[in-house]
Amino acid sequence: MPVARISMRQIIEVLRLKYESGLSHERIARACGISKGVVGKYVSLAKVQGVTWPLPEGTDESRLEALLFPATTPPTRFAEPDYFQVHQELKAKGVTLQLLWAEYVERHGDKAYRYSQFCHHYRGWRERQRRSMRQVHRAGEKIFIDYCGPTVPVVDRATGEIRKAQVFVAVLGASSYTFSEATWSQRLPDWIASHQRMFAFFGGVPELLVPDNLKAAVTKADRYTPSINETYADLAAHYRTAVLPARPYKPKDKAKAEAAVLLVERWILARLRHQTFFTLAELNKAIADLLPPLNQRPFQGRSESRRSLFEGLDRPALRPLPATPYVYAEWRKARPGIDYHIDVEKRLYSVPHALVGLVLDVRVTHNAVEVMHKGQRVALHPRHGKDRFVTLTEHMPKSHQAHKNWSPGRFLNWGKDIGPSTQAVVQMQLLGRPHPEHGCRACLGLLNLSRRYSRDRLEQACARALAINSTSYQSITSILKQGLDQLPLPLSEDETEMTELPSHTNVRGSHYYH
Structure with missing residues (x-):
């Protein structure tokens, strides 16, 4: 017969009055506001479970509850599904719970749950997992990107000056396969270069990039229509992917990135805390050496690892890398003056004179300055040279060409x-x-x-x-x-x-x- 449940505080008081004060069950019942029968049942339960008075040192209400009511697995005639495996299978494109239930029924026959119970038990299992684990990410769909909070000191051998290196982290949604490296800053050139090395590490491109709202990625954070940095958008276009920043104040959107950052901090940065690095290359070599064991380490209580899930889920679903490497470019706005020239870093470049007064898009690479109007290129100049003014004859008015x-x-x-x-x-x-x-x-x-x-x-x-x-x-x-x-x-x-x-x-x- 099940014992009526009262609060753990009342149970402790019952045991104290019984063994420390020596009161009868009737007096204990009146003192605690419960029946005499309930007092007797809890005293008997304590004896059966071996709970003595005074309680063992360090025993709080949670510990006492575990001693009095140990968890038992109710007998069942049903075969329990491997919910972790179900969760991973759902990440493959086209796989549904209906399909997985049908395969489960084929394996277990009469011992299989009905479809409604199968879904109910799976959802209950999923709710008990970490927030990052509860989300279902399709294979090859998303890469989550962020920086670690802690930095790593790098010492200059000659001067002893200490610079703080930032730690870039990227993780694939389906497999949690993780990439990390150190850069000098979180500014746009380092941000873009880290993405290029990230794509090379994964050997492919996902459908979506999910960064946090840092300035190198988002020029204007907005819940519905964020403004993506034009250079970052240019990178995404080259790799044939898209940028979907996490919504501000929506931690669930970046739960996978937060879990990966925490993993890198504990598994990599904590192991490197006693080492001294004199160059950024030394630091990146140490991080690269620790990435394989991190990704090959089995999940807790499982035989699968990030590496094995990556090979089975994400790698086949990733899009191929482009044939040509991305050329870093910064985008700017410029308005040509009456002399039909625009100013780029104190050097003047000509544009067609008919565009004087209009706002033009300027794409600046290491070697070239490209001027765009309504998506069409209207001028292309070499970026470097001796002269301060770079003027093409065809950009000049007819009258100026006559006197050039x-x-x-x-x-x-x-x-x-x-x-x-x-x-x-x-x-x-x-x-x-x-x-x-x-x-x-x-x-x-x-x-x-x-x-x-x-x-x-x-x-x-x-x-x-x-x-x-x-x-x-x-x-x-x-x-x-x-x-x-x-x-x-x-x-x-x-x-x-x-x-x-x-x-x-x-x-x-x-x-x-x-």
Whole structure:
């Protein structure tokens, strides 16, 4: 006959009053607010289970409950399924619980559960597992990516300076097969390079990449429409996969990554804590040596390992690597100015002049600058070179192409041939501009003025422009149109001071001091 359950605190009080105070069962019942029969049953139960008073040291309510009510496995005529194996089988594409139940029935016949009980027992088993274990990830579907919280110190042999290395972790959803390495930072170049080595380690590409919302992956975190970093999206497009960041404040989305990070911290970083590393390569060699035993270690209570599940589930389902390696590129926005050039790291590159004022996408690789408009490439330049300005003739307006052979040196020689004032104005036009093209335009305007006015007049107009400190093309044009070049030049301040003063009775002459 089953014993009526009361709280463990009441049971302890019953035993104390019985053996320490020596009260009768009737008095114990009244003191504890229970029946006399219940008191007798718990006293008898304690004797049967060998529980004595005082209780053994360290025995709390949970321990006492385990002693009084030891777990027993109820007899059953049904064959229990291997729920772990069921869970792993469900990760294969097209496999359902209905199919697995049918195979289970074929093996066990009359001893098999009905389908509803089979599903009920499996779901109960799954709920008892860790959060990362409860989720069902399809084979080859997802790679979860994150960084460990702890860093690893790397000592510079020459200076003794200590740098903190970040630890990158990636794990396949279905098999939990794990990759890890150290980098100097979590910034975009290291993030992308770690992904390239991760794909090489797994030997294939999943359908989805699931990173946390760090800046190298997500430029704007949002629960529904996160903005993916354009370089990261470019990498995903090259490998023919997609990026699906974990939702902010949704830990279930990245439970697999959190479990892998914890595993790497305990299995790898904890083992390396007493070692001193002098280069990043040394640290990565040590991590690489510990990855095989981590992945080949059987799951607790199982014969399967991450490696065996990877070979059976994920590896066959991964997409092949692309034929060509990914070329690292950063994406930027740029708006060309009126000189139809964009600025990339203080170097100017031309674009078609019709795109002046529009916002363009710029893809910058190690060797090239590629300019895109509405997804179409409109300009491609080598990134490095001696000149600050990189200009293609086909990007220039027709009028500029006609004069593209006019160099600054040629303009200066032309101005010198006209006269010293014209040469000075040309030099000011070329040197006083943010871009040579601006100065060349003004010089071309002066060249056109020399065809409409005589050389002498142009020289006098430039002299007046220098005198009044207004040497723009518009100013010189105005001087010529109004004929001001034919008037005497205004005196400078020094010349005005040196001019003889007019005669006046109050002005003392030199004879005054004799």
